[in-house]
Amino acid sequence: MSSPLDDRFSRHASLPGWNQERLRQATVVIMGLGALGNTVAQCLALAGIGKLVLCDPDRIEASNLSRTPLFRERDIGRLKVEAAARALADLAPSVTVDPRPHRLEAGVGLAELRDAALTLGCLDSRAARLELAGRCGLVRAPWIDGATGSWSGELRLYLDPQGPCYGCGQTDEARAASDDPRSCGVPATGLPAGATAPLSATIGAHMALLAVRFVMGLSVPAGLLVFDALQGELARVHQPRDPTCPYHQPIPGAVPVPIGPQHRVRELLVALGPDRAPLAWNPIQLRAVCRRCGWNDPKSRALPATAVPCPRCPAPLRARTTLEFSHCTPDVRLRDLGIPARETLAVRTATGIDFAELAGYGE
Ligand SMILES: [Zn+2]
Ligand SMILES: [Zn+2]
Structure with a gap:
């Protein structure tokens, strides 16, 4: 007799290279539970990742509900990580969810970041991305950053400690700036950035796809993937490693x-x-x-x-x-x-x- 768990994942078995046990043993950190984080968490839980650490200090607003498959109208005002944890327990009982209602630097310690199989940046400001890039650099933790624009999106893979990091692509001024909004994505125009579920689900699901391949030890592309919904194109962009980037000095040991x-x-x-x-x-x-x-x-x-x-x-x-x-x-x-x-x-x-x-x- 097969168990319900075997049945649940039975369609995975014929995928070349699939390793359910490796996924079950993996801990993945998700920074940010907005539109991208919702889709990423949903896909990884369904795929059978063993443990998800969810980190986000924010509460659910009505304007989130157009892009967040884990949240319901009744969740407005609740912590995003708690509502997500409840929804994921219902959706995929095999996953352990550890909600952290904190900013990324207060929610997940450096040693935990180091020991996780992978971290996924589902953030919406440059300041938060730089913070995560700096922390991952200190402990050489692999991470994938996702971003959505207007009818476009980007996936940035920082999986090779000898490769480029998020800081490599930034000017000194950008690295020094820390006053960007951390959440809600309100740019200088005063208007929130446009966002829609079909786009965030596309980018989030792609992040999850790369994540499961990486966790299972399968090949993943390097560099930057730029998705253009107008042309229907996904382009790979080479990003060089900047030898003067300040984020390449890992902690030697603690x-x-x-x-x-x-x-x-x-x-x-x-x-x-x-x-x-x-x-x-x-x-x-x-x-x-x-x-x-x-x-x-x-x-x-x-x-x-x-x-x-x-x-x-x-x-x-x-x-x-x-x-x-x-x-x-x-x-x-x-x-x-x-x-x-x-x-x-x-x-x-x-x-x-x-x-x-x-x-x-x-x-
Ligand atoms: Zn760098
Ligand atoms: Zn006084």
Whole structure:
């Protein structure tokens, strides 16, 4: 007697090179659960990927529903990753879904990115793509980036650690810019970028197709694939590796420390030992202080980019940030600073920089 699972995947068996067991053992990270992420997650779950890590901080809006096959009208206002996890459990009971309602750098630690079979970038801003490119570069994690335009789309394959990366195709100015919208795709014109399900499903399904082939160890094309719906063409574009690109310096290796996101800054500092200063990759928001009257924000909170006035005097409060954990309140938990489980941190020592992997699990 065959099991329902064998029956479910029985049509895969005659596909040349198909390896259901390799898919079942694989963990794939999906960054972004918008239109592309929906289709990618749907296809990978149906194909029998063992585990999907879904990372997206956003909630579902009515305008998402024209392109997101995993979301329903009743899901408006819910976290995208949670609604997607529920839909996928129903659609493909064999898949384990791990929802992370966080930005990409706070949702998936570098060691987890390194150990995943593949990461799929379903993002909608250059800043988020650069962030993911930088993090994948630090741990040489293979990833595929998808993008949709007006009646066109792109698939960018970053599967060879010796090949070009997303940063190679960018100018220094573009690499430095960090103020692009992270989500919702609202460009400078004020109008949201146009998008439609037939296009996002085309690109998303193609990303999933390349992903299953890569995970099964089958050949995949290199470089950039540009899809033009007007001409019905898919063109392969060669992208050279830029030797001056700053994203080609992987972490040489990290020492594990038994610390997780539930631990406090004080415990991190103790675990690392004296004269070792851990550094965050992204600025950590500190409590706001008024430089004129000395007012101290009793709460740690993110200030908007535009200055807000001090509640005691009219001076503008400014956001203060740091990369040094030693400047943070010792009692604050790493999770509340946006540090994910299995993150790797740079550590400044008397002689230079080394690296620590937060190997403690648990929330
Ligand atoms: Zn590069
Ligand atoms: Zn003041």
